[in-house]
Amino acid sequence: MSAPEPAGTASFYEKRKSVFPRAIDGRFRRIKWFWMGVTLAIYYVTPWLRWDRGPYAPDQAVLVDLAHRRFYMFGIEIWPHEFYFVAGLLIMAGIGLFIVTSAVGRAWCGYSCPQTVWTDLFQHVDRLIDGDRNAQMRLQAAPWGPAKIARRLLKWYVYLSISLMTGGAWIYYFADAPTLHHQFWTGTAAPVAYITVAVLTATTFVLGSILREQVCIYMCPWPRIQTAMLDENSLIVTYKDWRGEPRGSVKAGKSAAAPLGDCVDCNQCVAVCPTGIDIREGPQIGCITCALCIDACDSVMAQVGREPRLIDYVTLQGAEQEKAGGARQNVLRTILRPRMLVYFGVWCAIGLMLLFALGTRRHIDISVAKDRNPAFMVLSDGSVRNAYTVKLRNMESRPRTMEIGILGLDRAVMWSDDMPRSAAARTLRRAVAADQAAPVRIYVKAPAGTSAQAFSFTVRSLDAEGAGKAGRDEHRTRFDVPGDGE
Amino acid sequence: MHKRIDEPTGTQTVGHEWDGIEELDTPMPRWWLWTLYLTIIFAIGYVIAYPAIPMLNRGSEGMLGWTSRGGLAAETREANARHAAMLRQIADTPIEQLPGKPELMQAAVAGGRAAFRVNCVQCHGAGAAGVPGLYPNLNDDDWLWGGNLREIEQTITHGIRQPGDGQTRTSLMPSFGRDGMLTPGQIQDVVSHVRTLSGKEKASAASARGAAIYADNCAACHGPAGQGGRQFGAPDLTDAIWLYGGSRDAITATLTNAHAGVMPAWANRLDAVTIRMLAAYVHSLGGGEDFTAAPAAPASDAPEAKADVRP
Numbered sequence: 001m002s003a004p005e006p007a008g009t010a011s012f013y014e015k016r017k018s019v020f021p022r023a024i025d026g027r028f029r030r031i032k033w034f035w036m037g038v039t040l041a042i043y044y045v046t047p048w049l050r051w052d053r054g055p056y057a058p059d060q061a062v063l064v065d066l067a068h069r070r071f072y073m074f075g076i077e078i079w080p081h082e083f084y085f086v087a088g089l090l091i092m093a094g095i096g097l098f099i100v101t102s103a104v105g106r107a108w109c110g111y112s113c114p115q116t117v118w119t120d121l122f123q124h125v126d127r128l129i130d131g132d133r134n135a136q137m138r139l140q141a142a143p144w145g146p147a148k149i150a151r152r153l154l155k156w157y158v159y160l161s162i163s164l165m166t167g168g169a170w171i172y173y174f175a176d177a178p179t180l181h182h183q184f185w186t187g188t189a190a191p192v193a194y195i196t197v198a199v200l201t202a203t204t205f206v207l208g209s210i211l212r213e214q215v216c217i218y219m220c221p222w223p224r225i226q227t228a229m230l231d232e233n234s235l236i237v238t239y240k241d242w243r244g245e246p247r248g249s250v251k252a253g254k255s256a257a258a259p260l261g262d263c264v265d266c267n268q269c270v271a272v273c274p275t276g277i278d279i280r281e282g283p284q285i286g287c288i289t290c291a292l293c294i295d296a297c298d299s300v301m302a303q304v305g306r307e308p309r310l311i312d313y314v315t316l317q318g319a320e321q322e323k324a325g326g327a328r329q330n331v332l333r334t335i336l337r338p339r340m341l342v343y344f345g346v347w348c349a350i351g352l353m354l355l356f357a358l359g360t361r362r363h364i365d366i367s368v369a370k371d372r373n374p375a376f377m378v379l380s381d382g383s384v385r386n387a388y389t390v391k392l393r394n395m396e397s398r399p400r401t402m403e404i405g406i407l408g409l410d411r412a413v414m415w416s417d418d419m420p421r422s423a424a425a426r427t428l429r430r431a432v433a434a435d436q437a438a439p440v441r442i443y444v445k446a447p448a449g450t451s452a453q454a455f456s457f458t459v460r461s462l463d464a465e466g467a468g469k470a471g472r473d474e475h476r477t478r479f480d481v482p483g484d485g486e
Numbered sequence: 487m488h489k490r491i492d493e494p495t496g497t498q499t500v501g502h503e504w505d506g507i508e509e510l511d512t513p514m515p516r517w518w519l520w521t522l523y524l525t526i527i528f529a530i531g532y533v534i535a536y537p538a539i540p541m542l543n544r545g546s547e548g549m550l551g552w553t554s555r556g557g558l559a560a561e562t563r564e565a566n567a568r569h570a571a572m573l574r575q576i577a578d579t580p581i582e583q584l585p586g587k588p589e590l591m592q593a594a595v596a597g598g599r600a601a602f603r604v605n606c607v608q609c610h611g612a613g614a615a616g617v618p619g620l621y622p623n624l625n626d627d628d629w630l631w632g633g634n635l636r637e638i639e640q641t642i643t644h645g646i647r648q649p650g651d652g653q654t655r656t657s658l659m660p661s662f663g664r665d666g667m668l669t670p671g672q673i674q675d676v677v678s679h680v681r682t683l684s685g686k687e688k689a690s691a692a693s694a695r696g697a698a699i700y701a702d703n704c705a706a707c708h709g710p711a712g713q714g715g716r717q718f719g720a721p722d723l724t725d726a727i728w729l730y731g732g733s734r735d736a737i738t739a740t741l742t743n744a745h746a747g748v749m750p751a752w753a754n755r756l757d758a759v760t761i762r763m764l765a766a767y768v769h770s771l772g773g774g775e776d777f778t779a780a781p782a783a784p785a786s787d788a789p790e791a792k793a794d795v796r797p
Contacts, residue, residue: 373613380725
């Protein structure tokens with residue numbers, strides 16, 4: 001597979017061209033440093049934050065408790081039947097990406113995407129161990145010897161450590177972090193924890209140390225989607241060819257017949273690019289708009305004493321404008337345009353709806369499933385009995401006593417399957433444990449002659465909340481009776 | 487076919503051209519090829535290890551010897567092993583004490599529900615509501631042969647009118663009409679009387695005549711007041727539940743030809759624990775009786791009766 005391809009025929013398959021981005025300092029590199037710190041901190045620190053919810057609920061601020069089907073996020077607790085909150089958040093995240101993309105192009109790709117952040121991290125490791133771009137290229141070309149093997153082993157060891165920490169941190173979101181940490185290192189955690197860590201360590205290692213920019217160029221659907229969302233007012237990293245061309249070194253410029261452009265063809269923009277592209281070829285799918293080429297070009301422009309920002313964040317419209325000799329476009333105006341405002345409005349509306357739903361949701365719930373087979377039952381005294389499976393939900397993190405009642409069906413009484421029939425009454429009381437649902441099997445009996453009708457089961461918590469709307473709920477259902485025939 | 491190198495990209499074209507539109511022959515990344523080879527290697531291993539290749543009579547068996555049927559059997563074995571302790575406890579607990587142990591009772595009801603779905607629904611229906619005129623409803627509070635746990639267990643174990651089982655529930659109502667024991671007129675009088683017992687008709691001259699015939703022919707089993715007799719499986723005639731119908735026609739038919747429903751003796755087919763769990767399930771359907779509450783229970787059934795054994 002590694003045989004050189006005969007000249008003149010195209011190869012079906014192409015070996016990955018290794019990318020060795022050179023270190024660079026500058027405004028955007030510092031933004032990236034800062035943002036890398038923030039995103040990694042969010043990832044690693046979040047599961048360790050504590051949040052007091054009282055004695056009956058976990059004290060982890062963010063916890064996806066799959067075993068008990070609860071999702072905790074600071075002051076909010078979500079039950080499985082409230083999953084629409086999560087769906088709403090996902091929709092907001094989607095529209096948030098629309099906003100970001102149409103305003104500042106592929107900023108998600110360039111700064112926040114985990115693939116970018118971890119690739120950046122791994123490339124820093126490369127530079128730390130192997131040296132900068134040129135040293136890395138030399139080492140790559142060098143024959144295998146003790147020194148190269150030692151460096152490679154050290155690098156892979158660091159890669160693997162980072163991968164293990166990445167995969168390891170993930171599981172803390174799904175269980176009490178300190179407990180799980182202890183269990184994990186004493187070998188007593190659940191097998192699924194080890195399997196998850198192993199899988200995520202492997203994927204981090206492969207994606208971060210081997211595939212890197214190949215993920216963005218070949219695997220990720222998001223660049224394609226974003227390409228469709230960019231318009232002429234989206235900021236993209238642009239090489240100002242009208243200023244730079246024809247390119248040539250400073251020396252060549254002095255002896256050239258016609259004056260050359262600002263680009264000195266130093267290739268620094270290519271050298272620093274983490275995906276190994278040449279931005280001077282125009283916008284392309286490989287550009288994640290990380291803006292490191294802007295930093296590189298600016299430092300070169302400063303050295304040769306020319307205007308900075310030969311490569312810059314410019315919109316397509318702004319590029320046209322500048323090409324025609326106009327002034328630089330006002331960035332703020334490209335951001336505050338109708339399309340952005342519409343996106344932002346939709347985003348805010350969904351957010352407000354979610355907040356409203358969150359603020360008005362009840363922490364008590366009753367749901368009723370009526371037996372349909374048999375739908376009704378005639379008892380020996382001629383009265384009619386219907387059976388229901390009633391589920392009470394106590395969504396407070398404290399135990400509560402609840403009173404179930406019947407609304408309508410005036411002469412009916414009910415009893416549950418765990419009490420004597422003789423104690424049948426119009427109301428029943430049940431203690432429901434903190435943050436639990438309690439199913440109750442209820443029989444409702446109405447005297448002979450009752451007609452088929454709709455009625456409701458009500459529930460009221462027997463505490464301060466029960467007096468108001470927040471502590472009550474009801475569920476409408478039916479009472480069936482036999483037809484006329486005998 | 488005219489392959490050429492595309493100027494801006496330096497990539498060769500595939501050579502086709504449609505109205506001036508050409509396609510670049512961009513090479514695939516090589517790691518993609520390796521991924522393909524890896525999946526092929528995996529597939530070969532999979533085909534060797536697992537049943538995969540269809541042949542004339544049966545498929546290849548695979549080196550691991552795995553089958554989906556075997557997987558099911560293993561899981562069933564595992565589940566049975568998990569339940570074994572609970573089943574032993576249910577078997578060892580006298581049935582009178584079962585309601586006093588809620589977790590055992592719950593397990594028994596759950597196990598009985600599963601067994602009911604397999605063995606009983608064919609006649610009694612998935613909701614245990616029976617079929618009018620054929621099979622009794624098990625949800626209500628009317629029991630032909632007794633509705634406490636022990637009586638239900640006895641009924642399931644030995645069946646109803648099962649020849650060859652010494653302890654089976656058995657009785658035979660005479661076919662008063664068909665065998666000429668009563669004339670059609672007398673039968674109509676008895677029908678009138680029986681219907682007054684549950685308030686379906688008002689007392690009349692016919693029902694008064696019927697009362698006398700009832701006292702001579704029916705009261706021995708159904709009781710003087712028509713309250714039924716469980717040792718004979720004689721239904722209560724005063725309540726609102728009529729397995730074979732409570733209309734004049736239906737009662738006439740019953741008096742003329744009689745009914746004698748049968749049920750298999752499940753001791754021949756199911757083990758004792760399953761029968762006990764079935765009894766618990768049937769008892770839990772909403773009409774189960776407590777040991778004290780059972781009226782007309784045979785004397786031998788009453789020794790350890792407790793007050794309100796429902797938890």
